[in-house]
Amino acid sequence: AISRDFAYGIPKAELHLHLEGTLEPDLKLKLAKKNGIDIGQESVEEVEASYQFDSLSSFLAVYYPAMNVLQDEDDFYALGSAYFARAKENGVVRAECFFDPQAHTSRGVELEAVIRGYYRAVEEARENGLSADLILCFLRDMSADSALETLRAALPYKDMFVGVGLDSDERDNPPQKFAEAFDLARENGLRVTMHCDIDQVGSIDNIRTALTELGAERLDHGTNIIEDPELVKLVVEKGIGLTSCPMSNSFVTEEMKGEEIVELLGRGVKVSINSDDPAYFGGYIADNFLTLAEKESLTKEQVAQLARNSIEISWAEDSERSAML
Ligand code: ES4
Ligand code: ZN
Numbered sequence: 001a002i003s004r005d006f007a008y009g010i011p012k013a014e015l016h017l018h019l020e021g022t023l024e025p026d027l028k029l030k031l032a033k034k035n036g037i038d039i040g041q042e043s044v045e046e047v048e049a050s051y052q053f054d055s056l057s058s059f060l061a062v063y064y065p066a067m068n069v070l071q072d073e074d075d076f077y078a079l080g081s082a083y084f085a086r087a088k089e090n091g092v093v094r095a096e097c098f099f100d101p102q103a104h105t106s107r108g109v110e111l112e113a114v115i116r117g118y119y120r121a122v123e124e125a126r127e128n129g130l131s132a133d134l135i136l137c138f139l140r141d142m143s144a145d146s147a148l149e150t151l152r153a154a155l156p157y158k159d160m161f162v163g164v165g166l167d168s169d170e171r172d173n174p175p176q177k178f179a180e181a182f183d184l185a186r187e188n189g190l191r192v193t194m195h196c197d198i199d200q201v202g203s204i205d206n207i208r209t210a211l212t213e214l215g216a217e218r219l220d221h222g223t224n225i226i227e228d229p230e231l232v233k234l235v236v237e238k239g240i241g242l243t244s245c246p247m248s249n250s251f252v253t254e255e256m257k258g259e260e261i262v263e264l265l266g267r268g269v270k271v272s273i274n275s276d277d278p279a280y281f282g283g284y285i286a287d288n289f290l291t292l293a294e295k296e297s298l299t300k301e302q303v304a305q306l307a308r309n310s311i312e313i314s315w316a317e318d319s320e321r322s323a324m325l
Contacts, residue, residue: 002293002303008286010303011324013094013310014087014274016220016243017285018137018167019076019118020067020100021277022083031069031078039069051280056197056252060169063280067103073117080121084130086278090286093324094131094314097122098165101150102139111153119160131316131324133162135193138181140166140173147181155188162315163191165220170200175210182214191315193218193243199253204228211240218243218313223260223271232267241270241313246292247283248276258296265305272310 025047032039041047053059070076080097087095097118104114118134125132136154138147151164164185166175175182175194182192192215196207203224210216211234218241225231225242235242242264246256264271273292278284283291293303311324 001297002290002300004286004290006300006303007289007293008089008091010091010289010307011093011311012091012285012289012307013096013272013314013316013324014090014092014285015096015218015241015272015310015314016098016245016274016276017083017095018098018100018277019080019083020070020103021063022086022279023066023069023079024082024279027078027082028066028069031071031075035069035071035075037069037071039066053251054254056169056200059251059277059280063277064103068107070104071109073113073120076114076117077120080118081124084121084125084128084132086284087125088128088130090284092130092285094311094316094321095125096133096135096162096315098135098137098167100137100139100167101154102142102146105150106142111150112157115154115157115160119157122160131320133315134160135163135165135191136161137165137167138178139168140175140177140195141169144177144180147178148184151181151184158188158190161190163193165192166194167220170195170197170203170206174202174206175214175216179214186215192216193220195220196222196224197252198224198249198257204231207231211235211238216240221245221249223257223264225269226260226264232264232269236268239270239313241272241309243272243274245274245276245281246288246295247281251281256292256295258292261292262296262298262302265302270309270313271306272313273306274310
């Protein structure tokens with residue numbers, strides 16, 4: 001296996017990270033107090049005790065209501081700023097962070113407050129030597145019209161995010177539902193990725209559609225391509241990156257999917273390791289590397305390959321990316 005210092009120190013990109021999933025219990029309590037919101041818990045211990053989930057839907061049922069503590073631009077800045085500080089400690093040199101505007105606009109928060117707050121944190125991270133960008137995610141359990149409307153409203157700020165993604169519950173919400181929004185994103189020079197989740201019904205078909213019809217350049221999760229040799233071949237040929245999240249997988253599927261990650265790595269798929277929602281799943285990115293390395297007895301070379309993959313499949317500018325490798 002590898003040492004803790006190696007896992008933390010190796011330069012890496014984090015490409016699958018939900019900023020709302022970095023809301024730690026102490027900040028949650030602080031913002032609840034500041035904004036006069038009763039979240040039903042009064043201490044870090046009580047908040048942690050409320051984190052009981054063993055599936056995607058039971059997780060999302062805790063996750064979305066908690067966001068109510070985020071109310072103004074400064075709150076989003078505080079959340080982003082805290083994450084980037086943690087990322088630096090974890091050896092992250094490049095961070096591409098998802099955020100869910102609809103989770104906030106749907107409860108009356110202005111889109112501008114969300115984007116400007118997070119973007120202030122991005123600028124601060126850059127000043128501190130961490131290359132960072134935002135990825136706007138559509139909530140797939142909301143309507144296609146809502147996604148389109150959200151993107152249109154965000155386009156005036158398009159210099160503040162690098163691409164679009166798709167998250168939340170995949171069941172009955174295949175990616176082609178959002179074809180129009182993805183088209184509009186690409187027309188505006190935005191990059192495209194999407195969650196194709198593990199163990200979700202129809203996910204294999206969704207992956208094929210994402211790659212062949214919707215212009216997905218990466219797959220978030222997506223390790224279930226292993227079920228289909230043709231898909232593995234397509235992903236290798238196109239150089240499509242996968243963003244895996246071992247500790248998240250343990251919660252959502254009761255399995256880390258380590259064997260699949262190792263197998264795909266061996267077959268030349270550009271798999272990367274990420275933390276997804278670290279405040280909820282028990283560890284930031286270096287802990288995800290450590291946990292996976294321990295479980296699968298990874299060599300230093302395998303860990304280095306996973307870290308290198310993350311930089312190669314990142315959306316940093318070419319010159320910046322070369323300098324990180
Ligand atoms: C998520 Cl674990 C997971 N799955 C789907 N969407 C998400 N958004 C945040 N975490
Ligand atoms: Zn995710």
